[in-house]
Amino acid sequence: MSESEDAQGSEFIPSPEFLARQKRVMDAIQLKQPDRIPLILGMGYKLAEMGGITKQALYDNPDQAQELLEQAAALYQPDMIFGAWHTPEPSKALGDRMTKWPGYGLDANGSFQFNEQEFMKADDYDDFLEDPSDWAVRVYLPRAFRELEGLAMLPPFGMSLFGYYNVVQNYATLTLPPVVSALQAMSQAAQAQAEWLGQIIASNQRMAELGFPPMPFLAVFIEAPFDFMSDTLRGMRGIFLDMMRQPDKLLAAQEKVLRIQLKFAIAATRAIGSPYVFIPLHRGSDGFMSLKQFEKFYWPQLKEMMLQLIEAGITPWAYYEGVWDQRLPYLAELPPGKTMGSFQDSDIFKVKEIVGDTMCIMGGMPIPLLVGGTPEQVREHTQKVCQVVGKDGGFIMTSSVLELEGCNPELIKVWVEATQEYGGY
Template sequence: MSDAKRLLDERLIRIEKAVNLQKPDRIPIFALNGPEVAIDYCGRHLKSATWNLEIVRESLPIYYQDMKVDAAASAFLRCPGMYTAIGSQNFVPNKDGFMQHPEVCGMLASEYEELIKDPFKTLVDKVLPRQYKAFDQPGGLGGLNLAKGALSYVRYTKILREIDAHCSATVGVPIIFDNMIEAPFDFLADQLRSFMGISVDMHRCPELVEQACEALFPLLLRWGVTSYTGPPKKIPAIFMPLHMPSFLNPKQFERFYWPTFSRLVNTLTGLGYTVTLFIEGNWSKLYDYLGSLNPNVVGIFEYGEMKTIKEKVGKTMCIMGNYPIEALKSHSTEQCIDIAKKMIAEGAPGGGYIFTTGKSILRGKGLDLEKLQAVHQYVIDHGKY
């Protein structure tokens, strides 16, 4: 058996035990980052890499190996080759090639009724042409551009999945997320109504917001199932970043977000999937909700007190995240290690814990990744059960 295969098997067992709320041989370490930081780390040019994914294929395994991680997310890179070809308004590259997501509104408040009646048709007729100007061309050109986008999407997705397999085969790092979906309220807010639009809608037309989430629910559930590779498994998980809750008050969360979100998560876990939630922002007022979700959920926490998180949700949810990446910028190596020491003392007891950062590391600039290596080495040396 090759070293990479032996490492892959060891790491999968380590991760699976933690996800099952058991104690592995030691605390697993997860790489929460996009490919961009690996490209920076390897001294490659980001803009070139987003057009030439061979650079991503070369960079990611080096980064994972040097950072001594046990697992990673599937490579997720918004490729400008697709987005520029279809006239994207919602994802645009900056000067050095990093994709930005401006505040955009793809659906008018007056179109709620149409969305509720036939969400897919409304996404195609109303939202796509606003977010992707190349679809809104006269004659056959709009259709041709739609096909161009679909072909690019299939091509880039295939290459990125090949890069995942390459990382597992060469450096033994398992990829523990498969596909990505959103909660219905986040899907409605992010690119249909926008942050500002949804904030107003919750006051002006609350019933329509509720009905829109209900109308979107079957699409997101079906997508979660049909975009997953193969039959349901514990690992890899379905990844779900959660965007809006930290901007909602508890009453709004309970009324607009929680009903379709909790049903989506509980339905997917009931079907045999693991769902990994990226709990963005501070959810300290909402831990009781999270603790009431059915098992087979992993929570990546951006903020919060690890001790409280463990007490409130640790009985049913595998806990990840929370390590402040800002420390890698401003603290000494010893101070960075001290933070990790406290965090694992609070999060690791009893198992069900995976070490990672609270934020996804986007770029290498400004961060001292040698400190991250030192922190990970500390977890490897002192995180044994």
């Protein structure tokens, strides 16, 4: 949503509070020094705790979820705020085997889980490399989604997509009941996704009216090529075996995935008008592979992805999960002021020292401190982060994980107030 137009096309006049918060965040992203350190709250399932409802109810009742989000915004007065991630409805429609949600694979109070499996077998590389789209539709989707198993009955794409006779003759397969069922499931999932997007647009509009800019960074989602191959296709065990047994095919597949994701991300950002791409990084941290392996299988592909996005006018926002202390010098190779980085468990002061002139740093507040710390500890840590990491700008205060489930609400309040007190420039 632009500043001048809301979801219905009527005029939106941003309040002074909206403009101040928006400028504060944008200045930090550009490595400028704002009036004070901006604060972004990812409330997540904390909203359910605040409302005394189950996590499933948070998804099932978007109106109540919106009310709770507004209450949190009014209570904490952050610069930006968002609630629980996505919706389980498309997963339900597709019979998703990759994820588990409250009320779908979990009890009503379970927390979202990614159920990693080996949907791509070790001997699938040749077919994947020859035609990723054909392999994905006829092999991957039936394995990963229960309701899409009928797609395995489709003929190889190849020439079935070219020429009058080939196209017409192969249309007959679309009438097979399992194929029809799969197509219907895809339609239901698409409708569920469209409904959720409508809810997000309405929520963003409402929050903007209240003076809180929407989070523009979460609209387009891609993965580092290694993570894509690992998370989505081979699984952790499979990918590490591939590094030893068939490294050339793994590298070739990563190159293929890199181009596919870049094409998608560039088209998607242009379509929605938001020049940001979110890249959660799962397997590149210090504990997963050696620096030698990182230099061969992870960093070159990730760096190329970021550089290509930057060249296209897009700002990558990477979430460096786990500890990246040994990898920080590599991140300093990125062009200054062109990326954003959220850091989970890295030494945030070391992050500032090594990449403080390279990227906008996000993070600073460890979740364990908000769960079991004392007000004095939270306040002292916040003051140090503001003074050291926030020095000269280019820093956005967030929790180490953008999910406040289980955190003490009083400690959240102490953290927010300390950030506002010590974060001024």
